[in-house]
Amino acid sequence: MKLNPYLNFNGNAEEAMTFYKKVFGVDFAGNGMMKMGDLPDADKIPAELHDRVMHVSLPLGDEFLMASDTMPGMGFAYQQGNNSYICISPDTKDEADRLFQELSEGGKVEMPMSQEFYGYFGSFTDRFGTPWMIHFEENSTF
Template structure:
């Protein structure tokens, strides 16, 4: 049986900004962004202009992986934090440094990029949206 999993990140009204930030930082491609306003109107639940502009679902392709996003529906609770972390495994150290530096823009280094027992280059960064990334260059596998 095959199964696929992907991180789904929830924001509070700034999903569009986050999607485009990650598109640039991770070298991804936006597959689609759908707002609540793109859905057929429901006369029993009219949307304000602010609600219509919030993202219901966004999809970013990064390499062979998928990142998905949405905004909370206005009035729903939102608690930023470390409940989801994203592990990124670039094969080249130079690419790892580029990604780390891009995510550091407006963010905070939790653990600087460094050699570890399991990786020639590993670090943890919390970006400006409060999302924590682990950047991990895989060890060379013996052939």
């Protein structure tokens, strides 16, 4: 079983996932970024929605971070939530600091990186409204 966080955006999935791609230094998986206008039945979708992202995924280790844009007026309304975090456990403390610094840029820091009893930890919401946790612990089973 794999855990693959899936993010929904309100028209800025391309911007967000391109930013994450840069931070993690990986390329989009599969056929890259599929837009609504790329669908076989795209003529049934309003033209102003064709540039919205249908699906995109980034390989992060053995997992994937996946995303799409919502489709206004088509049954699923965007609502930014605060009940999901993406937790990353990098291999080094330096990588934890780098990820925290880059991902939190322009966002809101909830807890700066600090040594806690459970490891080196920090949390924040990035500039796209996605909540993150960074956790590093040597010899971690977290």
